[in-house]
Amino acid sequence: MYEDSVYRILELIDGMLDSIGVIQTRTTHIESANDFLLSPDNMFVLDGVCMKLIFIGESVKTIDRLSKGNLFPLFPSIPWRDIMKLRDVIAHHYFKIDADIVFSTIKEDLLPLEVALIEMKGYLQENDGF
Numbered sequence: 471m472y473e474d475s476v477y478r479i480l481e482l483i484d485g486m487l488d489s490i491g492v493i494q495t496r497t498t499h500i501e502s503a504n505d506f507l508l509s510p511d512n513m514f515v516l517d518g519v520c521m522k523l524i525f526i527g528e529s530v531k532t533i534d535r536l537s538k539g540n541l542f543p544l545f546p547s548i549p550w551r552d553i554m555k556l557r558d559v560i561a562h563h564y565f566k567i568d569a570d571i572v573f574s575t576i577k578e579d580l581l582p583l584e585v586a587l588i589e590m591k592g593y594l595q596e597n598d599g600f
Contacts, residue, residue: 473599475536475537475599476594476598476599476600478532478536479533479536479537479541479594480591480594480595482529482532482533483529483533483587483590483591483594484591485525485529486525486526486529486530486583486587487584487587487588487591489522489523489525489526490522490526490580490583490584490587492518492522493519493522493523493576493580494576494580496515496518496519497515497519497576500512500515500573500576502573503568503569503570503572503573503574504569506569506572506573507569516567516569516572519572519576520560520567520572523556523557523560523572523575524557524560524561526553526557526583527553527554527555527556527557527558527560527561528557530542530550530553530554530557531554531557534550534554537600540600541590541600544590544593544600545586545589545590547582547586548582548583548586553583556571556575
């Protein structure tokens with residue numbers, strides 16, 4: 471039987487996986503960072519991606535707190551602190567958002583994060599927690 475914190479962590483992982491899927495689906499037509507800036511529709515896509523990245527970053531912070539810092543060291547290939555920092559920049563310094571960083575995050579970082587989250591979910595389910 472899971473503790474309440476493990477249920478919450480599993481919910482957050484599912485939410486992050488959903489967010490990654492939405493980002494990937496909505497950005498299939500984006501081929502460069504400049505594409506975000508070429509039209510109002512693409513600017514809207516950038517705004518939506520940023521909201522999903524805020525959710526992912528906030529979820530990472532919550533999981534770290536719920537696991538008392540014990541879960542992320544088991545998955546060291548992901549720069550968890552950088553994810554939290556990106557969330558803070560987007561949420562608190564929106565005018566500093568760099569389309570190049572968002573594009574790079576989408577193209578280089580989301581797939582490894584998705585893989586790690588799937589592995590983390592499996593680990594939690596197999597071990598009844600952490």
